[in-house]
Amino acid sequence: MSKIKVAVVGCGSISKYRHIPEYAANPNVELVAFVDPVIERAEQFASQHGGKAYADFETMLAEAKPQAVSVCTPNYLHAPMSIAAANAGAHVLVEKPMAVTDEEAAAMIEAAAKNGVKLMVGHNQRFFPPHVKAKEILKSGVLGRVLTFRTSFGHPGPDAWSVDGADSWFFRKPEAIMGAMGDLGVHKSDLIRWLLEDEVTEVAGFVGTQHKQGTDVDDNAAVLLRMKGGAMGTLVASWTYYKGEDNSTMLWCENGIMKIGTDENDQVIVELRNGTVEKYKVGAISTNEKQLSSGVIDAFVDAIVNDTAVPIPGEEGRKSLQVILSAFDSQASGRFVQLN
Known part of the structure; x- marks a missing residue:
């Protein structure tokens, strides 16, 4: 062909x-x-x-x-x-x-x-081996229902990653429109929707510029999410993790906890309430310093x-985007924002 x-x-x-x-x-x-x-x-x-x-x-x-x-x-x-x-x-x-x-x-x-x-x-993020493994474990039912979660993505910022460094379009609002939330936050809203096979119904967010000089795009966000199925948790996006990248997710479930990307050697760790600990070496999460396919x-x-x-498909990207946009709406209005 x-x-x-x-x-x-x-x-x-x-x-x-x-x-x-x-x-x-x-x-x-x-x-x-x-x-x-x-x-x-x-x-x-x-x-x-x-x-x-x-x-x-x-x-x-x-x-x-x-x-x-x-x-x-x-x-x-x-x-x-x-x-x-x-x-x-x-x-x-x-x-x-x-x-x-x-x-x-x-x-x-x-x-x-x-x-x-x-x-x-x-x-x-849906293709990262630790996330694929985590979803498989969730679907097995061993952990029971997800009750609460924390998902985070932070690194030192596009000034360390972009080909243009500190002069990057990432920092120019007319071109970027949004900062850390568009760069990193939307990855995590997509991941949590996919992992939990659930939709976000309510969002509250603090989104702002904490430290990057000379830009008015957001460099940090801390967001509360409520899922349709009842789970609630936090989503964090940051361009000021100057000591290195964090791309981890924690799920607290009925029967225990799952830690994803918190440990360099064991990328997925399941700790059950009965004392069992299972560790999975399934391959790393790609980072800016260490690119994986x-x-x-x-x-x-x-x-x-x-x-x-x-x-x-586009429909999935749209739903993940809506979560991020709702966080900006929440920041602007000072209120919780409902998603249909």
């Missing part, structure tokens, strides 16, 4: 470390185009992997006619570019947050459906090759 022609839009860190190498390693893919307003970045990848470099997205769509597109741009461009790609007949993999408003997310889902293309959101690209490509449903 002929290879899928893929274009990568936005040649920053997420493309450099995840999308491009994972596409390059996939035997079903031909990288045909790289797009970045800083054309040298696109050219560097084109010279490495073949394909053509473009400074302009629309020109690339018209000329390269890709069958699939990865949208790895600043947040405010996610929706318009995804919609344009779908209208051009290309399948779309969009980085998180999929959009910056619920209306945008809905429009993206509609555009994909109208054009008969797939829309997938890059919520890679995300699984996202392969899943997206598989869905195209086999014409099956993508594992994280």
Whole structure:
């Protein structure tokens, strides 16, 4: 079968470390185009992997006619570019947050459906081996019902991760719209929904800028969540964990506790009330310093090759986004926000 022609839009860190190498390693893919307003970045990848470099997205769509597109741009461009790609007949993999408003997310889902293309959101936490194992254990019923939880994602910030460092778009509100919540918080709202197979019904949030200089995007958030099934807990997102990354989740259940990503060696630990302790070495959670294959690209490509449903469709990305947007609403209004 002929290879899928893929274009990568936005040649920053997420493309450099995840999308491009994972596409390059996939035997079903031909990288045909790289797009970045800083054309040298696109050219560097084109010279490495073949394909053509473009400074302009629309020109690339018209000329390269890709069958699939990865949208790895600043947040405010996610929706318009995804919609344009779908209208051009290309399948779309969009980085998180999929959009910056619920209306945008809905429009993206509609555009994909109208054009008969797939829309997938890059919520890679669902593929991390510790999270896959944790869900398997939860489904086995050994822990009983989840009563309360804490899920956290923090690191020193995009100034340490982005190709542009402290000058990154991540800190410019018109382009980022949201900070740590769009970068990290939405990962955890997606994870908790997926792990618990439950929806968030109520949100209260403190979201603000605690420490990053010269920016008005949020660098920290502490959020309360209530789930439809009754569980309640906290979600934390931070760009000021200067001593290192935390991407852990704790679940307190009827029959014990599950710790995910709290221990370097034993990535999942189950401590039951009867005194039993089970430790699982299932492979690490990817970090900014230590990149592991995300699984996202392969899943997206598989869905195209086999014409099956993508594992994280736009509808899922939209629900995870709604949680984050509700936290901002709560911060602004000083009230609990209900989700339908």
